[in-house]
Amino acid sequence: MRARDIALSGVFAALTAVGAQISVPLGPVPFTFQVLMVFLSGLVLGAKLGALSQAIYLLLGALGLPVFARFSGGIIHIYGPTGGYLLAFPIAAFISGYFSEKAKTFWGKLGGCLLGLSVIYILGWARLGMWLGMDFKKAFYLGVAPFIVFDIIKALMALVISDKIKKALRG
């Protein structure tokens, strides 16, 4: 691996850790930058480096460092009810990165982000459902439905941001 790849993966893993702690109060559902950073790592770094940065992020959390939401960490987060969402992060970053590299239009990239988001929901939903005694209907209303609109807006934000960033860095 080149030095640039190592440095970028490292700082984007750190950025996801920071993004997980920054939240804007919005009624019942806390809006953090964690999922936003997952999309951005794929869109900005590309499929492989984006996935690597998210895998590094999971590794840090699994080792017990407080990088998950609300300064929390530990292998139990991956084993626990919300572990499915976390494990989906590298996959989602890879998918959004892959589509941003291949697609030529905004809608193609948005499709990639939404596909990545679907993977997060599917894995998160599956794990949460298992944890609730195989009650997948309840898991859907607890862990998927309240977040859909906000996360789609995050995907749109990620696309706008990555576009502006590429312009800002070109030159």
Next chain:
Amino acid sequence: MITSPYIERDSILHRLDPRVKIIGTAVFMGLGFMTRDPVYSPLIFVFTVLTFRILGKIKIKEQFYVLKPLIPIFLITFVTWPIIIDPWEKGVLIGIAYTFRLIGITIMAFGLVMTTKQRDLIRGFTKMGLPYEIGLTILIALRYIPTLYYLAQNIMDAQKSRGLELEKGNFLERARKMIAIIIPLLVLTIKTAEELAIAMESRGFGASRKRTYLIELKMTPIDYLALGIIFLALALYLGLKFF
């Protein structure tokens, strides 16, 4: 604030080679997960707490402190069992047993990072086969978490001083305002990474296929003794379970 859970002490566990601690944590966590008996499950919790208290000199209060953010997960774990198992009184007892087992396993994992410095941990993993590049990426991530956190705070304060009101407006308006925070944060982050990469290469990173290390890990007799104890425990457990 994002800080390392490491607690400085002069203890046997702190002085052990990080490779031994990694293997020990993996083995004992595996044994913990494999234990299904509701009677033996809480013993995992007791043994773990006592081990880190006696061998690691970490106060029980300090061990429980790192568990505080995880209380919701433990509560969900406990509440689930009475729902699944009939009669619910039996579910309560099983829930108590399995929740304590989960807490014990969690303390094992935290114990590793409470008794080992981050750099030593990465060195241990690298010596055991983790590609050096991955280890370096992890260390870079660790190093830059506080830097980027303060950078984000500074950008927020700077934008607020220019009149950006983050707490006002509906969701869409706030989303648009957050873009004004994220873009400079990402641009500065990427520039930081590129400067770091240039600095690394100008210092010879990657110039040679084979690299040397400033600090070498060495196994001492007490490390071999600890390894022996770990594998003895593993053999005992497997023997009792399968024969």
